[in-house]
Amino acid sequence: MGTSSTHVDDIEAMNQAIELAASVRARTSPNPWVGCVVESPSGAVFTGATEPAGGRHAEVVALDAAGEAARGGTAWVTLEPCSHTGRTGPCADALLSAGLARVVVALEDPDPLVAGAGLERLRAAGVEVEVGVQQDPARTLLAPYLKHRRTGRPWVVLKLAASLDGRTAAPDGTSQWITGGAARADAHQLRAESDAVVVGAGTVRADDPALTVRHVEGRDPLRVVLGTAPAEARVQPALEFQGDLDDLLEQLGERGVLQVLVEGGPTVAGEFHRRGLVDHYVAYLAPVLFGGEDGRPMLAGPGAETMADVWRGAITDVRMVGGDVRVDLTPFAPSPVTGPVPVVRVGEVEPVRDPSDAEGGA
Numbered sequence: 316m317g318t319s320s321t322h323v324d325d326i327e328a329m330n331q332a333i334e335l336a337a338s339v340r341a342r343t344s345p346n347p348w349v350g351c352v353v354e355s356p357s358g359a360v361f362t363g364a365t366e367p368a369g370g371r372h373a374e375v376v377a378l379d380a381a382g383e384a385a386r387g388g389t390a391w392v393t394l395e396p397c398s399h400t401g402r403t404g405p406c407a408d409a410l411l412s413a414g415l416a417r418v419v420v421a422l423e424d425p426d427p428l429v430a431g432a433g434l435e436r437l438r439a440a441g442v443e444v445e446v447g448v449q450q451d452p453a454r455t456l457l458a459p460y461l462k463h464r465r466t467g468r469p470w471v472v473l474k475l476a477a478s479l480d481g482r483t484a485a486p487d488g489t490s491q492w493i494t495g496g497a498a499r500a501d502a503h504q505l506r507a508e509s510d511a512v513v514v515g516a517g518t519v520r521a522d523d524p525a526l527t528v529r530h531v532e533g534r535d536p537l538r539v540v541l542g543t544a545p546a547e548a549r550v551q552p553a554l555e556f557q558g559d560l561d562d563l564l565e566q567l568g569e570r571g572v573l574q575v576l577v578e579g580g581p582t583v584a585g586e587f588h589r590r591g592l593v594d595h596y597v598a599y600l601a602p603v604l605f606g607g608e609d610g611r612p613m614l615a616g617p618g619a620e621t622m623a624d625v626w627r628g629a630i631t632d633v634r635m636v637g638g639d640v641r642v643d644l645t646p647f648a649p650s651p652v653t654g655p656v657p658v659v660r661v662g663e664v665e666p667v668r669d670p671s672d673a674e675g676g677a
């Protein structure tokens with residue numbers, strides 16, 4: 316990739332690097348999705364993003380595009396350049412051989428194989444290194460990778476599709492379709508970004524879902540069924556798991572799963588929620604009313620008994636997807652990965668108050 320422009324500043328260049336990283340979000344796992352912008356001393360700009368596993372890292376893509384023009388220039392990278400040899404050589408060495416004078420990095424890489432060693436190698440060779448530029452958006456984008464490297468477990472996204480009165484299936488078990496085609500395609504994008512998808516045996520019995528990526532481009536995730544699935548179920552071949560959800564997450568982390576998408580049903584969703592295992596909630600709300608209390612809830616099982624015990628989160632994004640609304644929600648407690656709640660965009664919606672500010676009734 317290569318374009319030309321006038322001199323760029325650090326924030327603008329890092330934002331461009333973050334956009335490049337976002338553009339390959341669903342294609343690089345188990346490697347992190349990284350973006351890189353290189354500017355030559357004369358102001359020519361070259362860009363790169365991580366290629367699918369086994370391919371070039373973002374820095375190398377940008378440096379290959381720049382060639383000799385990189386000498387004496389600056390590179391902006393969303394994640395610390397690696398310092399070890401994996402399937403490709405160390406990016407820190409590639410930046411040194413290209414002769415860059417300055418390297419600006421959004422985030423240090425918590426992977427024990429890197430953890431500051433890439434930055435150190437650059438500094439030791441006399442390169443000016445700056446860390447932390449646009450770290451909040453970079454951290455939000457890379458949250459699954461960062462959590463995996465820090466805890467060994469995948470980032471857990473819980474997806475729910477519900478009517479506006481909070482129902483996810485009719486009393487007879489039918490739930491196809493509450494939301495429209497655009498929301499379902501959007502949910503397929505979530506699947507494409509996930510390395511594994513989890514459903515309960517109840518959903519397999521009721522819906523016989525395939526859980527493949529169909530409405531968008533992308534790789535099919537590992538399919539995991541809690542309980543058992545019949546040999547002829549469309550979800551097969553699937554990993555059938557019985558046991559504790561902590562053990563499941565450990566096992567998925569060991570397999571290199573960076574993000575797992577929990578797709579229900581309400582029993583499984585309730586279990587993940589009550590155990591505090593969800594890092595990010597995505598609710599698609601349809602302009603549908605079941606009109607009673609006998610449909611299935613979003614989260615089955617015992618809920619809060621009193622107001623003091625209700626779970627509160629922060630809405631990080633609200634947008635229309637076709638005729639439905641997508642609400643993104645994050646737990647209030649700062650996660651070990653994201654730190655303070657990253658409010659991405661709330662549009663016209665009033666910001667959620669901290670629980671200690673809560674006033675009045677429902």
Ligand SMILES: NC(=O)c1ccc[n+]([C@@H]2O[C@H](COP(=O)([O-])OP(=O)(O)OC[C@H]3O[C@@H](n4cnc5c(N)ncnc54)[C@H](OP(=O)(O)O)[C@@H]3O)[C@@H](O)[C@H]2O)c1
Pocket residue numbers: 474475476477482483484485487488489490491493514515516517518519521522541542543556557558559560578579580581582583584586611615
């Ligand atoms: N609107 C939506 O977003 C949405 C999404 C998915 C499903 N649905 C609807 O939800 C309904 C199904 O939901 P559901 O609550 O009945 O079932 P479910 O949550 O899909 O599955 C629950 C079952 O999973 C198994 N299970 C759960 N945790 C387990 C664990 N830790 N280890 C082993 N097995 C475990 C158990 O299977 P066994 O019973 O075999 O022991 C349990 O009964 C259907 O009507 C479906 O259409 C709606």
